[in-house]
Amino acid sequence: MRYLDTKKPRIEIIPMIDIMLFLLVFFAMLTLRMIPASGHITKLPTSSTAATIPPPKLLVEIEADGGLLVENNRMTPAQLTDFLRQRDSSKTAVTIAGSQTASLQQLMNVIDAVRNGGASEFALATRNAAGK
Secondary structure, three states: OHHHOOOOOOOOOHHHHHHHHHHHHHHHHHHHHHOOOOOOOOOOOEEOOOOOOOOOOEEEEEOOOOOEEEOOEEEOHHHHHHHHHHOOHHHOEEEEEEOOOOOHHHHHHHHHHHHHOOOOEEEEEOEEHHHO
16 A cells, blocks of 8 residues: 555755845845945044934935046036936935045035035045044
8 A cells, every 4th residue: 555655755945945035145245335425535534522314315326536426427626516417416415425535625616516516415424533
């Protein structure tokens, strides 16, 4: 009576591997999307009163030579103003990340360009002085 014999239970591994691979890809994509920077290494200035801010909707990076990087595109302050005017910049939070060697005049040029573009909220990115 072979049909009454109980079969030995088996654990199927292939579907479990598929699920684990899906979870790995999902969390990798989620983690990469949470990083707002464009991948450029910018040595930020330090501040003892630095506070954590939410991820920016728009990140403007001031390079050491004074160039601006916005969404991986090099821009001038005038182009940044036009770029912000094309968007609904009144609701856009802009974070300005400047190189440690960027001058105060370069920073003020970017702030003026952001304000002229219509953005009312902007923040300056720094490193915490204690976390060198």
